[in-house]
Amino acid sequence: MSESSENGEEMAYDVLVVGSANADLTVRVERRPGAGETVLGTDLVESAGGKGANQAAAAARLGARTALLAKVGDDAFGTLLLDGQREAGTELRHVLVEKGARTGTAMIVVGPDGDNSIVVSPGANARLSPADVTAAREVVAASAVLSLQLEIPPATVRAAVAVAREAGTRVVLNPSPTPESLDPELLAAADPLVVNEHEAKQLSGLADGTPADRARALLGRGARSVVVTLGGEGALALAAGESEPTAVRGPQVRAVDTTGAGDAFTGALAGRLARGSSLVEAVRLAVRVGAASVTRPGAQPSYPTMDELPD
Structure with a gap:
């Protein structure tokens, strides 16, 4: 089933996110355990997450008209995910709730430096199908931007790109988790392709070189535009026809927890x-x-509104 607006009419959106929705189970540790080692952590914190749901929440909190097409189970974690999206202001009529399915889950360990290690159990995310996307063709066409990641089945991502290209909807692609190589059709649709430094290195094929070199290589491989995020250093932006990326520095802040920061960036x-x-x-x-x-701390709970942004 899916949630519907009161009048049942189709809406136009700034952003439609097609992607994953996970319950984040987070524990903080003084240091990460080595192989075969056990360490004590803090109490477990449950919160709404998943790359798709995160990006939708980030965009909605900033005032964009945002909808999420995702699949969750009819369990307590599914309720947690829906509540998190409601709080952010995301339209939920396109979220599919599958009876008997388990909602996707991410197990997150956060170190004292704020960096994290994550293991994802896909759950209902693995059941979001190409047919689900095709059925939402009118929703894709009514959206200015389609935001995609790779925590759902590859065939579903390809179907979403095909529908977007047919409808003329702009595609923002964050290829994470990073594949060994990226489908040329996905790369050609990306406007922009949003990658961090590790993803840029792997997908560009440049073991040596700077982030700018890798951005140029990805543009040369077919992406319409490229953004490389650089953590606390900001990001690089390279549009079609440009030979040099533009560096955008970010404000200096004290990192407490980097979980979901890339999704906050992409949603914004x-x-x-x-x-x-x-x-x-x-x-x-x-x-x-x-x-x-x-x-x-956390992913979605940490996302700002416009009036909470640093200078």
Whole structure:
């Protein structure tokens, strides 16, 4: 089943996110355990997460008209995910709740430096099908931007891209978790391709070189535009026809928890692009949103509104 608006009419969206929804189970440790080692951590914290749901929450909190197409189970974690999206202001009529399925779960260990290690159990995310996307063709067409990641089946991502290209909807692609190589059709649709430094290195095929070199290589491989996130250093933006990326520095903040920071960045970027901003203008907002998100624990609970952004 899916949630519906009161009048049942179709809506136009700034951002439609097609992707994963996970319950985040987070524990903080003084140091990460080595192989075969046990360490004590803090009490377990349950919160709403998943790359798709995170990006939707980030965009919605900033005022973008945002909808999420995802699949959750009819369990307590599914309720947790829906409640988190409602709080952020996301339209939920396209979230599918499957009876008897377990909601996706992410187990997160956060170290004292704020960096994290994550293991994801896909659960209901693995059941989001190409047919689900095809059935939402009118929703894709009514959206300015389609935001995609890779925590759902590859065939579903390909189907979403095919529908978006047919409808003329702009695609923002965050290829995470990173595949060994990226489907050329997905790469050709990405406007932009949003990657961190590790993802840029792997997908560009450049073992040596700078982030700028890798951004140029990814553009040369077919992406319409490329954004490389650089953590606390900000990001690089490279549009089609440009030979040099534009560096956008982020505000200096004290990192408490980096979980979901990349999703906060991507959701903000998609929302601003949907409103007609240039790539560089959108990245300028996104680095501020990403910086704000690392100053508080958790993923979605850390995402700021416009009036909470650092200078």
